[in-house]
Amino acid sequence: MSGSRRRGGIRGNEAVAGWLFVAPVVVILGLFLLLPILMALWVSLSGWNGQGSPFRADVPFVGADNYTRLFTQDGLARENFMTSIRNNAYYVLLVVPAQTVLALGLALVVNRRVLRGRSFFRTAFYFPSVTSSVAISVMFLFLFANTGAVNSLLSVFGLDGPQWFADPRGLLHLSLSGLGLVDLAHPPAALTDGGLLGLSWWEWLSGPSVAMSTIIILVVWTTSGTFMLMFLAALQDVPVQLEEASLIDGAGPWQRLRYVTLPLLKPTMFLVITLGLISTWQVFDQIYVMSQGNPAKTTLTPAYLSYRTAFKDFEYGSGAAISFVLFLLIVVLTLVQRWVMRDRDRVPRTRARLLPTRTRRS
Amino acid sequence: MFHGRLRKTAIAVAAAGALAVTSACGSGFDDGATPQQSSGPAALQVLIGSSGDAETKAVNDAAAKWATATGNTATVTPAQDLSQQLGQAFAGDSPPDVFYVDASRFADYASVGALEPYGDKLANKGDFYDSLKQTFTYDGKFYCAPKDFSTLALQVNTDLWTKAGLTDADLPTTWEQLQATAEKIKAKGLTPLVVGDTRDRIGAFLVQAGGWLISTDGKQATADSPENLQALTYFQGLQKKGLAVFPKQVDAGWGGEAFGKGKAVMTIEGNWIKGAMSNDFPNVKYTVHELPAGPKGKGTLSFTNCWGISAKSKFKDQAIKFVEAMTSVDQQLAYAKAFGVMPSLKTAKDGYSQQFPADGPFVTGADYAHGPVNAPKMDSVLSDFDTQLQKLATGDPKAVLERVQKNIAAALGS
Numbered sequence: 105m106s107g108s109r110r111r112g113g114i115r116g117n118e119a120v121a122g123w124l125f126v127a128p129v130v131v132i133l134g135l136f137l138l139l140p141i142l143m144a145l146w147v148s149l150s151g152w153n154g155q156g157s158p159f160r161a162d163v164p165f166v167g168a169d170n171y172t173r174l175f176t177q178d179g180l181a182r183e184n185f186m187t188s189i190r191n192n193a194y195y196v197l198l199v200v201p202a203q204t205v206l207a208l209g210l211a212l213v214v215n216r217r218v219l220r221g222r223s224f225f226r227t228a229f230y231f232p233s234v235t236s237s238v239a240i241s242v243m244f245l246f247l248f249a250n251t252g253a254v255n256s257l258l259s260v261f262g263l264d265g266p267q268w269f270a271d272p273r274g275l276l277h278l279s280l281s282g283l284g285l286v287d288l289a290h291p292p293a294a295l296t297d298g299g300l301l302g303l304s305w306w307e308w309l310s311g312p313s314v315a316m317s318t319i320i321i322l323v324v325w326t327t328s329g330t331f332m333l334m335f336l337a338a339l340q341d342v343p344v345q346l347e348e349a350s351l352i353d354g355a356g357p358w359q360r361l362r363y364v365t366l367p368l369l370k371p372t373m374f375l376v377i378t379l380g381l382i383s384t385w386q387v388f389d390q391i392y393v394m395s396q397g398n399p400a401k402t403t404l405t406p407a408y409l410s411y412r413t414a415f416k417d418f419e420y421g422s423g424a425a426i427s428f429v430l431f432l433l434i435v436v437l438t439l440v441q442r443w444v445m446r447d448r449d450r451v452p453r454t455r456a457r458l459l460p461t462r463t464r465r466s
Numbered sequence: 467m468f469h470g471r472l473r474k475t476a477i478a479v480a481a482a483g484a485l486a487v488t489s490a491c492g493s494g495f496d497d498g499a500t501p502q503q504s505s506g507p508a509a510l511q512v513l514i515g516s517s518g519d520a521e522t523k524a525v526n527d528a529a530a531k532w533a534t535a536t537g538n539t540a541t542v543t544p545a546q547d548l549s550q551q552l553g554q555a556f557a558g559d560s561p562p563d564v565f566y567v568d569a570s571r572f573a574d575y576a577s578v579g580a581l582e583p584y585g586d587k588l589a590n591k592g593d594f595y596d597s598l599k600q601t602f603t604y605d606g607k608f609y610c611a612p613k614d615f616s617t618l619a620l621q622v623n624t625d626l627w628t629k630a631g632l633t634d635a636d637l638p639t640t641w642e643q644l645q646a647t648a649e650k651i652k653a654k655g656l657t658p659l660v661v662g663d664t665r666d667r668i669g670a671f672l673v674q675a676g677g678w679l680i681s682t683d684g685k686q687a688t689a690d691s692p693e694n695l696q697a698l699t700y701f702q703g704l705q706k707k708g709l710a711v712f713p714k715q716v717d718a719g720w721g722g723e724a725f726g727k728g729k730a731v732m733t734i735e736g737n738w739i740k741g742a743m744s745n746d747f748p749n750v751k752y753t754v755h756e757l758p759a760g761p762k763g764k765g766t767l768s769f770t771n772c773w774g775i776s777a778k779s780k781f782k783d784q785a786i787k788f789v790e791a792m793t794s795v796d797q798q799l800a801y802a803k804a805f806g807v808m809p810s811l812k813t814a815k816d817g818y819s820q821q822f823p824a825d826g827p828f829v830t831g832a833d834y835a836h837g838p839v840n841a842p843k844m845d846s847v848l849s850d851f852d853t854q855l856q857k858l859a860t861g862d863p864k865a866v867l868e869r870v871q872k873n874i875a876a877a878l879g880s
Contacts, residue, residue: 153578154553154556154557154578155556155557155578155579155580156556156557156559157557157559158557179873179876180846180847180850180873180876180877181846184846184850249717250714250716250717251717267714267715267717269714270712270714270715272856272857289860397849398853398856399714399853399856400853400856400857401850401853412845412846413846414553415549415550415553416549416845416846417574417843417845417846418553418574418578418842418843419843420557
């Protein structure tokens with residue numbers, strides 16, 4: 105579709121036919137995607153309280169009030185929202201790199217021709233991804249219980265495991281106090297006095313809580329299988345000739361990975377990171393099942409907060425506003441990521457077209 | 467290459483767009499008063515938040531009996547997630563006629579006009595406990611009939627009690643005695659008391675100190691009172707000395723679980739603990755006592771549901787008759803037998819006490835129990851309060867109360 109141009113003459117009716125062909129999809133997408141988004145947009149600008157239709161005349165229009173409460177008004181709404189943004193940012197910062205590297209590593213391992221029982225490992229690594237996230241969440245609740253498998257294992261090594269799901273202390277705070285830089289009971293006044301958007305610097309710098317880190321481990325473990333599959337598919341597209349050519353040029357294994365394989369995986373890398381960013385900013389199931397934002401709001405995320413605001417407080421407008429802010433955040437971050445991962449060297453692109461894989465993929 | 471990437475971005479953005487649709491939208495554009503159908507058979511839709519099969523069956527049987535006797539029909543549906551299903555039904559203009567309303571959510575529903583204030587039309591309105599009626603009163607109007615109720619009491623593990631060298635004479639009736647007894651237990655190397663880390667348990671101490679988070683009419687925040695400060699300081703003292711712990715600290719989901727596993731000698735829970743103990747820990751022997759009195763006397767918390775009637779119901783008169791049948795003395799005693807709840811009527815008290823003599827402390831609690839905070843938009847404020855309570859051991863009680871005061875005042879003002 106991308107290369108189509110308007111043409112006259114014998115092909116003049118193609119446009120009409122084309123629209124006819126895509127009409128079912130346009131209708132379905134419009135009805136189930138675009139229309140609900142527009143309705144939600146209206147709700148986010150209204151003071152609808154959940155009684156009857158939000159499109160009646162007596163539903164008040166409040167303009168950007170629902171949005172300003174999240175950013176400019178000092179209150180619980182802003183504090184909760186900023187806390188959720190902080191939690192989710194640390195979550196994304198840890199999950200996306202970890203799951204990408206792990207997925208790539210696993211794909212490289214199971215792609216090796218000499219590995220015995222390759223299909224067994226492929227299935228094993230992919231298995232967490234096809235299992236229900238609720239089931240896995242419940243299993244992790246058992247694993248990380250205070251007397252669960254993880255703490256039992258730690259105690260074998262003489263370590264006293266934390267109370268995973270009850271521990272709201274931030275990892276960054278813990279490591280700072282571990283280094284003797286700060287005292288957790290008396291944080292430095294320089295950090296607690298100032299702040300941004302309702303949270304003090306000290307709170308912003310907490311890092312993910314111990315409870316959140318269990319969810320991070322869980323998500324990295326479950327999603328890396330899916331992304332491994334994507335990397336694996338891309339790896340199998342890498343032509344053998346290229347590897348052989350680099351071998352003849354005298355490249356070692358590391359050089360082959362760095363200068364041959366990774367550049368060819370760049371489109372897949374982009375896809376994996378984009379999908380990773382989106383799904384991590386939307387994390388909901390695990391929070392809903394495992395922690396509901398507890399302990400001490402350290403696992404509160406915007407998606408869960410949006411749900412709670414709408415369905416528990418009947419502030420549907422605020423809830424919808426949160427989801428729109430989250431939506432914009434994801435779009436902006438995706439664009440930033442695209443800009444970061446753009447092709448910096450223009451010349452190789454034309455050369456790249458000569459490569460069989462590249463032309464096939466474009 | 468470029469187009470491929472663009473396409474992927476487009477897919478990614480579209481996928482992100484799907485996220486924005488988190489808010490369910492209803493349909494239907496009619497508004498105005500709902501026409502009433504007062505003659506002819508009514509078809510009542512009843513949505514209940516059932517505690518289990520026993521409750522579902524009991525309500526079903528009672529509804530069928532009422533339907534046969536009056537010539538109407540009543541369809542009882544147990545909800546998976548009551549508050550979410552109700553939210554969707556209200557938004558879609560198709561609410562059930564009769565439904566359970568949790569006391570802590572009642573004000574939210576009443577304030578948006580979802581409930582019919584029918585309380586004063588009930589024939590048996592004078593018979594409900596006053597504290598329960600107060601719970602379901604909003605803006606001076608008694609909205610809906612309390613279904614049943616539970617209160618908090620103190621449970622004591624008999625074997626551990628003896629093991630700690632204590633007798634009945636040591637049973638605490640005041641805060642001072644509670645602390646003294648707890649110290650004796652602690653000296654024997656046992657955990658004295660496990661208490662849920664929420665306002666629904668710790669709040670009882672506020673009531674015993676003579677305080678509460680909000681004024682009786684639900685219009686003023688009263689969280690930063692000296693009484694509340696005294697209560698939180700007392701509780702924090704118990705925590706700091708290791709006399710009171712939260713369930714999570716002893717690896718349990720709630721107080722009853724920790725108590726059943728013998729991780730603590732005492733706990734503070736409601737009458738629902740009976741079912742949990744007989745199902746999960748049938749061999750653990752325990753006794754139930756009234757909560758120790760604070761500086762301002764006895765205090766406990768009550769938890770209850772009411773039979774809400776939708777403001778949009780077409781069969782309001784029949785629905786009120788239905789609720790009267792469901793809350794009659796005989797019916798409530800039948801419910802008590804089926805799934806262990808306490809009747810909300812004063813005249814059912816004797817009948818209940820005869821059938822369940824061990825529940826005396828729970829029933830007596832009704833006389834001095836305090837209901838949940840009954841003002842709208844309190845859910846996020848109170849969960850923030852819970853968050854502060856979870857950190858109470860290392861926190862500053864005064865700062866905690868000032869914070870919740872500020873938040874309640876803001877929520878009431880908006």
